[in-house]
Amino acid sequence: MHRAFCWLLAAFLALAAPSAFAADLAPLVRGLGAGSYTETEKAIAGLAETGDPAVVPVIEALQAGDLHVRKSDGAVVVAKRAGSGYALTDPLTGAALGEADRNAVEKIRINNALRRTISATLGALTLMSPDANTRRQAAEAVFKSRDANALDALNTALAKETDERVRRAMTQARASVLLAGDAPDADKIAAVAVLQERGDQDARALLNGAANTGSDAAKDAATKAIASVEQRLALWGAAQNLWYGLSLGSVLLLAAIGLAVTFGVMGVINMAHGEMVMIGAYATFLVQEAFRQWAPGLFDFSILVALPVAFLVSGAVGVAIERSVIRWLYGRPLETLLATWGLSLALQQAVRSIFGPTNREVGAPSWMSGAFELGGLTITYGRLWIVVFAFLVFGALLVALRKTWFGLSIRAVTQNRSMANAMGIRTARVDALTFGLGSGIAGLAGVALSQIDNVSPNLGQGYIIDSFMVVVFGGVGNLWGTLVGALALGGVNKFLEPYAGAVLGKILVLIFIILFIQRRPRGLFALKGRAVEA
Amino acid sequence: MLTRFFLMGLDKKAGVLLTVLAVLAVAVPVMALGTAPDSPWHLSTHTVALLGKYLCFALLALSLDLVWGFVGILSLGHAAFFTLGGYAMGMYLMRQIGSRGMYGNADLPDFMVFLNWTELPWYWHGFDQFWFAAIMVMLVPGLLAFAFGWFAFRSRVTGVYLSIITQALTFALMLAFFRNDMGFGGNNGLTDFKEILGFDIQSASTRVGLFVATVVALAAGYILASAVVASKLGKVLIAVRDAESRVRFLGYETDRYKLFAWTLSACMAGVAGALYVPQVGIINPSEFSPASSIEAVIWVAVGGRGTLAGPVLGAVLVNFGKSYFTAALPELWLFALGGLFVLVTLFLPRGILGLAAQLRDRLPARATVTAKPVDQKGV
Numbered sequence: 001m002h003r004a005f006c007w008l009l010a011a012f013l014a015l016a017a018p019s020a021f022a023a024d025l026a027p028l029v030r031g032l033g034a035g036s037y038t039e040t041e042k043a044i045a046g047l048a049e050t051g052d053p054a055v056v057p058v059i060e061a062l063q064a065g066d067l068h069v070r071k072s073d074g075a076v077v078v079a080k081r082a083g084s085g086y087a088l089t090d091p092l093t094g095a096a097l098g099e100a101d102r103n104a105v106e107k108i109r110i111n112n113a114l115r116r117t118i119s120a121t122l123g124a125l126t127l128m129s130p131d132a133n134t135r136r137q138a139a140e141a142v143f144k145s146r147d148a149n150a151l152d153a154l155n156t157a158l159a160k161e162t163d164e165r166v167r168r169a170m171t172q173a174r175a176s177v178l179l180a181g182d183a184p185d186a187d188k189i190a191a192v193a194v195l196q197e198r199g200d201q202d203a204r205a206l207l208n209g210a211a212n213t214g215s216d217a218a219k220d221a222a223t224k225a226i227a228s229v230e231q232r233l234a235l236w237g238a239a240q241n242l243w244y245g246l247s248l249g250s251v252l253l254l255a256a257i258g259l260a261v262t263f264g265v266m267g268v269i270n271m272a273h274g275e276m277v278m279i280g281a282y283a284t285f286l287v288q289e290a291f292r293q294w295a296p297g298l299f300d301f302s303i304l305v306a307l308p309v310a311f312l313v314s315g316a317v318g319v320a321i322e323r324s325v326i327r328w329l330y331g332r333p334l335e336t337l338l339a340t341w342g343l344s345l346a347l348q349q350a351v352r353s354i355f356g357p358t359n360r361e362v363g364a365p366s367w368m369s370g371a372f373e374l375g376g377l378t379i380t381y382g383r384l385w386i387v388v389f390a391f392l393v394f395g396a397l398l399v400a401l402r403k404t405w406f407g408l409s410i411r412a413v414t415q416n417r418s419m420a421n422a423m424g425i426r427t428a429r430v431d432a433l434t435f436g437l438g439s440g441i442a443g444l445a446g447v448a449l450s451q452i453d454n455v456s457p458n459l460g461q462g463y464i465i466d467s468f469m470v471v472v473f474g475g476v477g478n479l480w481g482t483l484v485g486a487l488a489l490g491g492v493n494k495f496l497e498p499y500a501g502a503v504l505g506k507i508l509v510l511i512f513i514i515l516f517i518q519r520r521p522r523g524l525f526a527l528k529g530r531a532v533e534a
Numbered sequence: 535m536l537t538r539f540f541l542m543g544l545d546k547k548a549g550v551l552l553t554v555l556a557v558l559a560v561a562v563p564v565m566a567l568g569t570a571p572d573s574p575w576h577l578s579t580h581t582v583a584l585l586g587k588y589l590c591f592a593l594l595a596l597s598l599d600l601v602w603g604f605v606g607i608l609s610l611g612h613a614a615f616f617t618l619g620g621y622a623m624g625m626y627l628m629r630q631i632g633s634r635g636m637y638g639n640a641d642l643p644d645f646m647v648f649l650n651w652t653e654l655p656w657y658w659h660g661f662d663q664f665w666f667a668a669i670m671v672m673l674v675p676g677l678l679a680f681a682f683g684w685f686a687f688r689s690r691v692t693g694v695y696l697s698i699i700t701q702a703l704t705f706a707l708m709l710a711f712f713r714n715d716m717g718f719g720g721n722n723g724l725t726d727f728k729e730i731l732g733f734d735i736q737s738a739s740t741r742v743g744l745f746v747a748t749v750v751a752l753a754a755g756y757i758l759a760s761a762v763v764a765s766k767l768g769k770v771l772i773a774v775r776d777a778e779s780r781v782r783f784l785g786y787e788t789d790r791y792k793l794f795a796w797t798l799s800a801c802m803a804g805v806a807g808a809l810y811v812p813q814v815g816i817i818n819p820s821e822f823s824p825a826s827s828i829e830a831v832i833w834v835a836v837g838g839r840g841t842l843a844g845p846v847l848g849a850v851l852v853n854f855g856k857s858y859f860t861a862a863l864p865e866l867w868l869f870a871l872g873g874l875f876v877l878v879t880l881f882l883p884r885g886i887l888g889l890a891a892q893l894r895d896r897l898p899a900r901a902t903v904t905a906k907p908v909d910q911k912g913v
Contacts, residue, residue: 269694328880333694334608335879338835341828342875349868465705465824468698503709510706514699518685521695 025050025092029058033069033076033108040108041117048121056125058091063118067091068105079105119145124153127170132163139169143202146180172198176206188218196225199232200376236376241494247383249490250390251452253483254445255463256470257394260482261438263471265414268326268435269337272344273467274460275351276439279317280310280446281455282351285360300365303447310443317347318439322432330431344460352457362450386448393444398479400437410434414477469513475523484524489513543760543768547843547887552753558585559749563742579738583813584857586745588850590810593752595833595845597802600759602831603840604768605795606775608693611700612803613827614707615675617817619804621711622674624724624817625658626667627735631728644726645719655717664731671808672801679800680793687789687796692778701824708822723818730812741813748809752846755802760842762798771795832871835878838885847886 028050031043044062047055061067061078068079070088077097079086086105088097110118126138127150135157142150154174161167175191183191195203207226212219255277262270270276287306291299321343329336364382371380401407412420413430421427446459453459466489474485489509496505517523544552562585566577577585594616601607633640637647641654660666682703686696714720733740762768773781774788782788811817820826830849837848852874859867878885884892 269697325876325880334697335883337608337694337697338828338831339876339879342832342872342879344872345868345875346872349865349872352868353865465701469702472695472698503713507706507709510702510709514682514702514706515685517691517695517699518689521689521691 025052025054029076029091030074032058032062032067033074037109037111037114040110041114044114044117044121048124054092056122056129057094059118059122059125061091062108062110063115063122065107065110067108069108070100070105072104076108077105079107120147120150120153123147123150124157127153127157128160132166135161135163136166136169139166139173142173143169143176146176146206148177148181151177151181172203179206180209185218189221192218192221192225196228199229201233204229204233233376239375240377241498242491243377243379245491245494246487247387247490248494249487250387251449252463252466252470252490253390253394253486254386254448255442256467256482256486257390257397257479258438258441258445259467260471260474260476260479261397261441262435263468264477264479264482265410266431266434266438267333268330269333269340270435270438271337271341271464272321272347272460273340273438273442274462274464275344275347276314276318276442276460277446277449277463278351278455278457278460279314279347280443281362281450281453281459282355282360282446283310283313283443284447284450285355285362285455288363299363300367302363303365303368303451306447307444310447311440312443314443314446315436315440318442319432319436321439322435326435327428327431344464348457348460355457357457359454359456362455364451368451382451386452389444389448393441394479394483397441401479406430406433410437469510472517472523473513475525478523478525481523481525539765540757540761543762543764544757545760547841548756548760551756551843551846555749555753555756559746562745566738566742579736579741582738582741582745586741586748586813587810588853589745589748589752590806590813591830591833591853592846592849593748593755593806593809594803594830595837595849596752596755596759596842597799597806598830599834599837599839599842599845600762600799600802601795602834603842603845604763604775605771605792606778607792607796608697608831609700609799610697610824610827610831611702611704612799612830613824614700614704614822615679615800615803616807616810616830617707617711617819617821618675618678619671619807620811620817620821621718621724621807622661622667622670622804623808623811624727625661625670625718626664627727627730627812628724629658629662630730631726634728635726643719643724645714645722646717649714651717658717668808671804675800675804675807676797679797683793683796687792690789701827704822704827705824708819708824711819711822719818721818723816724811725816725818727812727815735812735815744809744813748813751805751809755805756842756846758798759802762795763842767791767794829871832875832878834885836874836882836885838887838889841885841887844885844887851886 025047028043028046031046032040044059047059058067066078066080068077068086068088069075070077076091077088078091079088079100081087082099085099085101088100088105089095090097123138123142123145126134127142129135129138139154139157142154151174154170154177158167158170158174161170171194175194178187178191179195192207195207204226207222207229255274258276259270259273262268262273284303284306287309288299288302291302291305321340325339325343326336329339368382368385369380371378373379401410409420409425409430412423412425413427413434417427420430445463449459449463453462470485470489471482473489474481474483492512493505493509496508499505500508562577562582565575566579566582569576571578594612597615598609598612601609628643631643635644635647637644639647642651646654661670682700686699691699710716711718711723712721718724727735729735730740730744733743763771770781770786770788770791774786774791778788807817807821829852833849833852834845835848836844836852837846838844852871855870856867859870882889882892
């Protein structure tokens with residue numbers, strides 16, 4: 001019985017609480033319109049004391065100059081221009097209060113002193129917000145503004161804070177305020193330590209400021225902290241380059257791995273490889289269009305459907321090319337090069353005729369958008385997935401070539417065609433399927449690249465030379481060589497970029513490869529033996 | 535002896551080609567300058583420039599055929615040499631503009647003034663003299679080819695690998711020339727030329743003069759190439775194409791022979807580029823694009839690699855087709871070009887000029903098939 005009463009009371013309170021608050025707040029809000037600046041300031045302080053988030057929009061309206069007093073009854077309202085008059089709303093509840101003539105309301109004026117109070121109050125109120133993210137953002141805002149007025153609010157908020165991440169953000173904000181103001185030495189040195197721990201660009205900027213002002217002890221601490229922060233930044237910079245290199249490397253790997261099959265395993269130079277990638281990207285676009293049309297709710301899964309579709313479409317085109325053109329040209333690699341170049345031109349034009357020359361928009365599923373931070377690194381999910389995907393494809397291909405009957409046939413045909421034929425392997429069919437496999441993998445690459453590149457008829461062109469470089473650099477006929485080649489070229493490219501710029505970096509990489517091939521004409525992991533000369 | 539060397543390579547095909555060129559060298563000036571503009575025989579300046587452009591491409595195709603058809607080096611980067619020659623000429627033409635540019639700077643080309651450069655870069659010096667530019671037209675592509683070939687042939691990069699790195703070479707050059715701070719006009723390249731050797735570059739007579747120069751260059755290139763091919767040196771080159779390791783085994787230093795042919799071919803391509811630029815009026819980095827190199831390869835393939843006359847024919851025919859198709863059916867041009875690549879490699883491996891020989895080969899081939907059982911009985 002007693003317990004039931006308690007529950008009831010709690011339920012009643014929970015229902016009544018907002019309105020009760022609103023009732024309490026209303027007179028305070030009314031106080032804003034009292035007249036003089038000092039009275040307004042008092043009213044703001046009163047509102048701030050409640051610590052109620054419902055106050056925030058009121059004070060924001062005051063800051064924006066939207067808060068007015070209705071002359072007829074002295075009520076404080078939000079007035080927004082509507083036609084010749086104003087549309088009125090209640091500042092607390094947001095309820096519409098009808099329209100009013102321009103003369104029926106009077107704006108609540110604020111001066112600079114009030115403006116400071118307002119922003120400090122707003123900072124403090126958001127620092128007290130029940131939502132942890134809002135609190136953290138408020139702390140970050142204070143960190144950037146270094147507003148000394150927010151110090152008290154920060155201290156109060158810190159005392160109450162339980163969330164570890166928000167707490168850290170608040171401590172850093174407090175340190176930045178202390179360092180910017182004229183706090184005692186001990187506080188400043190403590191603040192320097194906090195910022196040193198944060199260790200990013202912003203912290204370095206703050207510390208740089210602190211190193212020029214204040215007492216010797218504080219200066220000293222700041223200088224030491226700067227050195228430490230810079231070391232840390234350099235370390236993260238290197239990590240960043242490494243990540244970008246890995247990311248670029250995995251894109252190269254995706255684009256080149258199909259080529260490694262057709263060029264490396266079959267000895268066919270497929271200049272239309274880039275177009276297979278492009279077809280995969282357009283397949284993604286079509287699958288997404290279908291999802292947009294018929295199942296918009298399942299859009300996030302469109303990529304998963306696009307993968308097999310792209311593989312099959314590109315693979316089928318590959319098989320068709322092999323059956324119609326390439327099978328007549330085995331053993332004449334330079335002529336496959338010419339014929340497939342012709343095919344690539346025709347395929348590009350075909351896509352341009354069907355889809356138009358402009359870029360097509362391919363959306364990213366929600367689980368591929370956004371980013372997370374890892375120390376000083378910002379890693380986007382899209383890139384992360386592409387890295388994961390590239391390695392998955394590589395692993396799958398490796399397993400397929402080593403552990404399956406199909407893979408065994410491919411290797412048998414590659415090593416000794418006539419012997420394989422004599423053993424009952426249908427070499428013609430293996431050729432077609434191998435070419436289809438290489439093209440299908442290019443299609444998979446197209447799905448991934450559609451997420452980071454423009455889906456246009458020229459998509460493939462951008463990757464063909466890089467892909468060849470990777471395969472040639474890594475050594476033909478060796479999947480591991482392709483992996484090492486892609487990662488090495490991606491890494492070198494990204495490490496050169498900060499010093500040489502993107503274009504010059506790329507030129508240097510190309511020159512490096514040209515020179516490298518002079519040293520090792522058969523690539524990094526060259527096949528040895530008599531097959532090489534063939 | 536020198537005349538014997540040059541006349542050695544001339545056969546019936548050469549006679550036909552040189553006669554056609556001689557007729558062009560006489561007829562085009564007469565038709566362009568000697569007839570009234572409304573006469574049906576009149577050639578407009580535009581047509582003259584177009585014909586000149588075709589012949590420049592023919593010279594490029596000829597130079598490519600020298601290395602591909604006779605030494606077996608498929609270069610996917612010959613546009614690099616062509617364009618470098620073009621840039622050398624373009625620099626001379628740029629310097630001739632003098633103070634007539636938009637900014638009126640007597641020394642600096644407009645794009646440098648625009649980029650706030652105050653001094654001419656060192657590599658632009660000397661290009662105000664025609665003789666210097668004319669040397670550079672051959673020297674720059676020649677030196678690049680020599681350096682590249684020296685590395686490549688010595689370490690025995692062959693076949694597909696060589697093709698791919700030549701492509702990388704021209705791609706790298708394209709990226710480099712697109713940069714503004716290279717000092718070659720970046721994206722826009724060199725254009726807005728005024729005069730060459732003191733003649734107005736727009737006037738009909740200058741255009742005709744340039745055309746005749748191109749005809750002469752093409753004829754000279756053809757005579758030179760056929761002389762090289764017919765000489766003992768040419769025999770070694772052909773042997774290298776067919777079985778390099780055997781030739782090396784016989785004691786020939788094959789890389790030197792290849793290097794010679796490669797460098798010579800690059801110089802010829804440079805001349806072609808130099809004649810191309812004043813007739814088209816612009817040179818920009820997109821000429822370096824791997825696609826234009828590969829297009830040159832198709833001219834050779836269509837005409838017939840290893841025939842010298844074939845590439846000339848192929849270049850003119852394909853480019854005429856290009857002019858026609860891009861005007862009449864722009865959508866179809868890439869289909870047509872792509873189809874040409876496929877069909878020629880599949881059905882005309884020896885090109886148009888090789889067609890007759892190909893057909894002749896077919897008949898005896900059937901005869902040997904019927905003769906086979908007899909052979910087996912003998913065994």
